[in-house]
Every structure is written in C-alpha cells, then in structure tokens.
Amino acid sequence: MEFNAELLVRENIKQMKAYSSARDEFSGEANIFLDANENSFGSPLPVNYNRYPDPLQAAVKEKIAQIKGVPPKNIFLGNGSDEAIDLLFRVFCEPGQDNVIILPPTYGMYEVCAEMNNVRLKKVPLTSSFQLNLEAIEEAIDAHTKIIFVCSPNNPTGNSINRSDIEVLLNNFDGLVVIDEAYINYAKQKTFIAELTEYPNLVLLQTFSKAWGLAALRLGMAFAGQPVINYLNKVKYPYNINQATQQLALKALDNVSQVNSWVKTTVEQREWLSQQLAGLAITERVYPSDANFVLAKMKGPTAIYNSLAEKGIIVRDRSRVVLCDDCLRITIGTPPENEILINELKTYSA
Numbered sequence: 001m002e003f004n005a006e007l008l009v010r011e012n013i014k015q016m017k018a019y020s021s022a023r024d025e026f027s028g029e030a031n032i033f034l035d036a037n038e039n040s041f042g043s044p045l046p047v048n049y050n051r052y053p054d055p056l057q058a059a060v061k062e063k064i065a066q067i068k069g070v071p072p073k074n075i076f077l078g079n080g081s082d083e084a085i086d087l088l089f090r091v092f093c094e095p096g097q098d099n100v101i102i103l104p105p106t107y108g109m110y111e112v113c114a115e116m117n118n119v120r121l122k123k124v125p126l127t128s129s130f131q132l133n134l135e136a137i138e139e140a141i142d143a144h145t146k147i148i149f150v151c152s153p154n155n156p157t158g159n160s161i162n163r164s165d166i167e168v169l170l171n172n173f174d175g176l177v178v179i180d181e182a183y184i185n186y187a188k189q190k191t192f193i194a195e196l197t198e199y200p201n202l203v204l205l206q207t208f209s210k211a212w213g214l215a216a217l218r219l220g221m222a223f224a225g226q227p228v229i230n231y232l233n234k235v236k237y238p239y240n241i242n243q244a245t246q247q248l249a250l251k252a253l254d255n256v257s258q259v260n261s262w263v264k265t266t267v268e269q270r271e272w273l274s275q276q277l278a279g280l281a282i283t284e285r286v287y288p289s290d291a292n293f294v295l296a297k298m299k300g301p302t303a304i305y306n307s308l309a310e311k312g313i314i315v316r317d318r319s320r321v322v323l324c325d326d327c328l329r330i331t332i333g334t335p336p337e338n339e340i341l342i343n344e345l346k347t348y349s350a
C-alpha cells in the first residue's frame with residue numbers, strides 16, 4: 001500500500017468544518033476594522049497588540065522558507081513543536097483504536113500526548129548502542145499503527161540515528177514517520193529536509209527553542225507534504241502563534257550568523273566538557289553527542305545531582321530512564337558555566 005494522507009486521517013477530522021476567523025475571511029486593504037470585536041483604541045502598553053495576529057503566519061513562513069529551502073505551503077508553525085506533536089495525534093490517531101510507536105529512551109512528550117489522546121503506545125527500545133531495532137519495529141507495526149516517532153539527534157542519549165535505518169522506515173511504513181530534529185543544528189549528520197519531496201509520509205519537526213535561543217517565545221516548525229500540513233492547520237487553534245512571537249521571530253530570522261556562531265561554540269564546548277567529564281574518577285562513561293547536551297554514566301548519579309543542586313547547578317537526573325542507568329544529562333552551558341560545573345565535580349570527586 002502506498003502512503004495516502006486521506007486514508008490515514010481520522011474520519012471526523014476529514015468531515016469537520018474548520019473555524020473561520022474574521023482575519024481568515026477578509027485579507028484585502030482596509031483602514032477601519034470592525035469585524036473581530038477587538039478593542040479599537042489600542043493596548044495599555046507602549047506597543048499595540050489589540051489586533052488578532054495572522055492566523056497562518058505568512059511573513060514568518062516566507063522567511064523560514066528562504067532559510068530552509070522549503071515552500072511556505074509545506075510549513076506548519078506551532079506553539080512549540082509540542083503543539084505539532086499533539087496535533088499529529090489528534091489528526092491521525094483514533095482514540096482507543098489506533099497506536100503509535102516510540103523508541104525509548106526518548107523525548108517524553110510523545111508518551112504524554114499519546115496518553116492525553118487515549119492512543120495506545122507501543123514502545124520499542126533502542127539497541128544498547130542507542131540505534132533502531134528495525135526487526136522489533138517491524139514486528140510492532142500493525143494495521144492500526146499510524147505514526148513512528150524517531151528523535152534524531154535523540155533526547156536524552158544525544159546521538160543521531162543512522163540515516164539508512166530511518167530510510168528503511170520511510171520506504172516501508174505506510175503511516176507517518178516523524179523525525180524530531182530539535183537538536184539538528186548541533187549534529188554532524190545532515191537534516192532530512194531535502195528528502196521531504198521524496199517521502200510523502202515524512203514529517204520533520206524543528207524548533208526555535210534550542211539553537212535559535214527562543215524557548216520562551218514558544219515557536220516550533222513542522223515540515224511535511226501539503227495534505228499533512230493542511231490537516232494540522234485545520235485543527236489548530238485559530239491564532240496559535242501570538243503577534244509578539246511572530247514579530248520577534250521575524251527579527252531573529254535576520255540574525256542567522258549569531259545562531260551559527262553560538263552553535264559553533266556549543267559544539268566546541270561539548271567536546272571540551274565531554275573530555276573533562278571523561279577524566280573524572282566519578283565518571284564511568286560519556287556518550288558521544290550530536291546535540292547541545294551530553295549523557296554521562298556516573299558513579300552515584302543521584303548524590304552527584306544533589307550535590308550540584310546544593311551549589312545552584314541543575315542538571316537532569318536520567319538514572320531511572322530505560323537504558324540510561326546511572327546517567328545524568330548535562331546541557332552545554334557558556335564556557336564559564338561549564339568551567340564552574342567541572343570544578344565542582346572535581347571537588348566532589350576528590
């Protein structure tokens with residue numbers, strides 16, 4: 001069977017009529033807007049936010065399109081990529097009937113969204129080298145499997161998933177293969193964005209929360225074929241990306257060079273931090289990372305976590321996560337922050 005979004009989508013989503021907002025219905029030039037029950041006077045702020053924002057974020061998408069080389073019609077913008085994850089469940093997964101496959105240890109929101117939407121989750125753990133177990137994935141797929149979530153580079157392990165293995169899924173699975181590339185800017189492996197035209201079942205997630213340094217604005221991207229994008233737009237809240245976020249994202253998109261420079265420093269610091277951690281007596285293993293964090297297997301991770309927290313340094317204790325026994329996940333900070341962390345760990349170690 002070939003991939004066909006129309007066959008995959010829930011019947012109620014196909015049949016429903018999308019909300020039509022005032023700004024959807026009129027898009028020409030006008031001076032007096034009395035159509036949306038806004039406050040016509042302004043906002044009690046130095047800047048006005050009294051008008052509803054563009055529901056489909058045309059200006060932001062145009063700029064993203066230039067940078068990513070993907071047409072605006074293949075871009076969905078969400079309130080973080082978390083919104084796109086949730087909407088994929090809502091559009092494609094019939095509660096109580098369909099299922100999705102996740103590959104633990106991985107990003108926690110796939111499971112949260114599955115539970116929230118009453119969609120069965122099939123967990124196929126990664127291998128001990130944190131790669132796909134293709135045979136087990138194939139066994140887990142059934143007629144009701146709608147989505148496979150692949151996080152690459154993977155959170156919390158930090159490694160990229162082998163490209164050829166992801167291609168096996170794209171070539172053989174008739175549902176959606178979602179590749180979450182939240183950390184792709186830090187990776188040696190290249191993005192799958194050029195493959196969008198080749199695979200109609202591919203959905204790529206990227207975000208402004210990591211390399212772009214805009215986590216507080218909540219802006220995430222999904223790239224996919226037009227049928228998938230159109231359904232995401234159909235079910236999203238009408239004004240899911242607020243005006244301040246749209247304006248600030250437009251400004252940020254003019255400053256790619258700053259982002260690239262931070263990525264370069266972060267990657268250098270990642271290598272430095274990995275080496276320093278590996279040299280500590282309390283470290284058992286530092287896993288190679290393609291992301292802006294490292295996973296490290298420690299002797300007594302929870303005691304180390306608590307000791308750092310007492311000093312005001314917070315890392316992530318992942319020691320109870322499958323395949324991550326005794327592991328801490330440490331985000332790459334600024335060079336001074338990384339140095340303070342290593343000094344604290346040296347003191348603790350001694």
Ligand SMILES: Cc1ncc(COP(=O)(O)O)c(C=O)c1O
Binds near residue numbers: 081082083215218219
């Ligand atoms: C793999 C992965 N995907 C998505 C997200 C969420 O991104 P956003 O802030 O765009 O919702 C995160 C955040 O930690 C993540 O690690």
